Amino acid sequence: MRYCKNCGLLAPYDTDRCPQCGAPLPCEPPRQSPAPQPAPCYKTPHPEENIPALSEWATLGTLLLFAIPVFGFILSLAWSFGFSKHPARKRLAQAWLIRTLVVTVVAALVWIFLAVVAAASFSTTYYYAY
Numbered sequence: 001m002r003y004c005k006n007c008g009l010l011a012p013y014d015t016d017r018c019p020q021c022g023a024p025l026p027c028e029p030p031r032q033s034p035a036p037q038p039a040p041c042y043k044t045p046h047p048e049e050n051i052p053a054l055s056e057w058a059t060l061g062t063l064l065l066f067a068i069p070v071f072g073f074i075l076s077l078a079w080s081f082g083f084s085k086h087p088a089r090k091r092l093a094q095a096w097l098i099r100t101l102v103v104t105v106v107a108a109l110v111w112i113f114l115a116v117v118a119a120a121s122f123s124t125t126y127y128y129a130y
């Protein structure tokens, strides 16, 4: 509760003006009565957490579809760009797509590295053969 500075009335917190005299009430929190603070009404920082999750079978089925080599990649691409009405499926598709891209890039780098090492070892053995 706050006290009105004008008339001294004890005013509730949900009003910003004194119900008796209409004077604006100070918006400072109380000192003597530590009431539980109301939750601050900012916007939800993670709106994706409000997305209802897919059921376990739907998730399993989606992942099985994604596991199909070419079709699954196209499907995850399509779903991650919004061709699915289910937001959780879209999120799953995006996660899968990112994972697939990371795996592809890492695999490509490993293969390039192995090819360079193989070429280098081949050329050195060729060089030392003479």
Ligand SMILES: [Zn+2]
Binding pocket: 004, 005, 006, 007, 008, 009, 018, 019, 020, 021, 022, 023
């Ligand atoms: Zn007042």
